[in-house]
Amino acid sequence: MLEFETRIDELAEDTPVEGVLVLTIAQRERTRFRATLTDGREAGVLLPRGGPVLRHGDRLADAEGRVVRVEAAPEPVSTVHDEDPWQLMRAAYHLGNRHMPLEIGRRWLRYRRDHVLDEMVRGLGLSVIHEDRPFQPEAGAYGHGHGHAHHHHE
Structure with a gap:
């Protein structure tokens, strides 16, 4: 099972992504959980406790440098x-x-x-x-989110 322990905040848009995690807001609010990549591989997410909620478009890396993108389900x-x-x-x-x-x-x-x-x-x-x-709710006014916003336009 792949284990992703690092959130990559500053990553170039053209950085290769080796997988996608499609997660609900309930999953993205947690720091430790198991999930399945869209290609069927099992993954564990083990982020530091108390960190910001995962947002649509965030990227995570494992110890070998593999990168996956988070998408809001x-x-x-x-x-x-x-x-x-x-x-x-x-x-x-x-x-x-x-x-x-x-x-x-x-x-x-x-x-x-x-x-x-x-x-x-x-x-x-x-x-x-x-x-x-x-579903991509506001991150909150007390520093519980990224310093940038992701907006969906309809």
């Missing part, structure tokens, strides 16, 4: 679209008060699918759609 999410930034800010405020991980895009919000939260957002006058999409 599609998972059940609720997405709220609205042209009115005020409405989206209201929804983000109420979701944030419930300490829910939230992905914020232009004219949309996304959170883990939850029927109670869906009803709350609908109660604010917004429409909710259910999708299976990669």
Whole structure:
């Protein structure tokens, strides 16, 4: 089994990648876990505890210098679209008060699918759609993420 113990933050885009790990946000929040690369090889991830959450596009290396890329897996999410930034800010405020991980895009919000939260957002006058999409919530304001952001554009 391959073991990836190092996060590579500064790596040229053309650095060869020998595999891909497609992971849910629950997996990416952990520092130690087993997973299967898209080519079927088994891998262990053994990162230092307390580090930042793995983000879509991150790269990990093993002791032999093999590099794999992390991709965010599609998972059940609720997405709220609205042209009115005020409405989206209201929804983000109420979701944030419930300490829910939230992905914020232009004219949309996304959170883990939850029927109670869906009803709350609908109660604010917004429409909710259910999708299976990669989920990349904000890293947080207290240094629990990378210093750079990854944005999905729709």
